[in-house]
């Protein structure tokens with residue numbers, strides 16, 4: 001729900017609560033300058049207050065507004081499905097980041113632990129996920145297992161009350177900063193591929209964990225290779241039953257789709273606090289706005305942005321309640337990923353030569369190029385658009401299932417990449 005959609009009385013009351021909390025927790029003058037539309041005053045307050053992203057993550061993380069649908073006992077509000085959207089629209093209004101540094105912890109690990117974890121795991125991990133004190137990463141993909149994740153080869157062998165893990169993960173976002181990882185590994189190679197998996201919480205500081213950052217075309221190193229050599233994991237860190245890792249992983253993956261669907265990876269959305277409403281900032285960054293073709297494109301992108309917002313509202317309803325979101329997460333993720341690419345392609349086209357070279361300090365040009373390059377990953381990360389379309393075809397349209405080679409065979413005798 002956007003802040004300009006009409007609230008029900010209950011939503012308006014909640015919006016008021018969030019706004020009151022923001023006013024009380026933002027530096028003095030921040031909220032007032034925005035409410036009065038005084039950009040100069042806002043910039044002055046922001047600079048003078050020394051506002052920084054990480055400190056803000058801690059502040060909001062200790063409030064119930066970081067994950068309103070999480071149960072109250074674990075730092076949420078046990079709230080209604082529409083609440084995260086209200087929080088997000090208020091954060092945008094006050095020029096704040098709409099998601100945190102611990103996106104994978106709050107969006108993926110937390111809901112998985114809430115659904116499948118023990119009481120001890122919930123008490124130990126959930127509060128520090130919300131406060132941002134412990135960052136999480138997702139150790140699922142491997143060089144030979146991405147779309148066909150269930151064919152993964154990282155082995156976990158039981159040894160007393162521990163497991164010994166060997167293998168390699170790849171594409172592991174944030175692993176270089178993470179305290180814990182959601183580790184999916186093969187505990188029974190003789191079971192069919194989906195049945196022989198177990199899910200663990202891995203302490204990333206364990207001996208035998210080696211993280212090697214990979215350089216992307218954007219110049220940054222968002223993700224990593226992770227090598228696991230004789231890593232010992234206590235059985236107390238197992239999430240769900242032995243061999244039930246695929247069910248737990250599905251919870252993580254469904255939440256991942258919904259979590260990623262609302263994100264543009266535009267630095268403005270990530271770090272907030274720098275500009276006006278992200279849509280308005282985008283429009284202002286486009287040159288030649290009086291050109292009829294440019295206007296047509298902008299109008300079309302605006303329509304799609306509205307559709308995206310309304311679809312996200314529907315998909316959000318199951319998220320983070322501990323309930324698995326359904327295939328609507330896939331619809332939204334595909335639409336959002338392709339929308340991001342269309343939008344960043346258009347921005348680069350509209351700026352012409354200005355997209356290939358710019359003067360130092362031209363932050364619009366830099367942001368445009370970064371967003372364009374980063375958007376290539378949107379149709380791959382969190383499940384490729386092709387694979388998600390297969391899921392929609394099967395689960396929403398009821399079409400015949402995609403061919404699966406070696407279905408029901410032991411993983412150890414199946415043909416793998």
Ligand SMILES: Cc1cc2nc3c(=O)[nH]c(=O)nc-3n(C[C@H](O)[C@H](O)[C@H](O)COP(=O)(O)OP(=O)(O)OC[C@H]3O[C@@H](n4cnc5c(N)ncnc54)[C@H](O)[C@@H]3O)c2cc1C
Nearest residue numbers: 138139140141146147171172173377380381382383384386
């Ligand atoms: C920026 C980024 C961050 C990521 N972060 C993480 C992370 O933190 N943790 C993690 O575990 N993983 C992460 N991933 C990995 C991501 O989940 C995988 O890249 C994705 O699942 C695809 O797997 P793959 O790269 O092995 O491609 P493949 O599975 O090898 O696919 C190659 C191509 O074949 C197509 N294809 C495959 N199977 C089918 C099919 N059945 N029908 C039609 N087409 C098909 C795909 O769509 C794709 O175009 C990240 C990826 C990116 C890009």
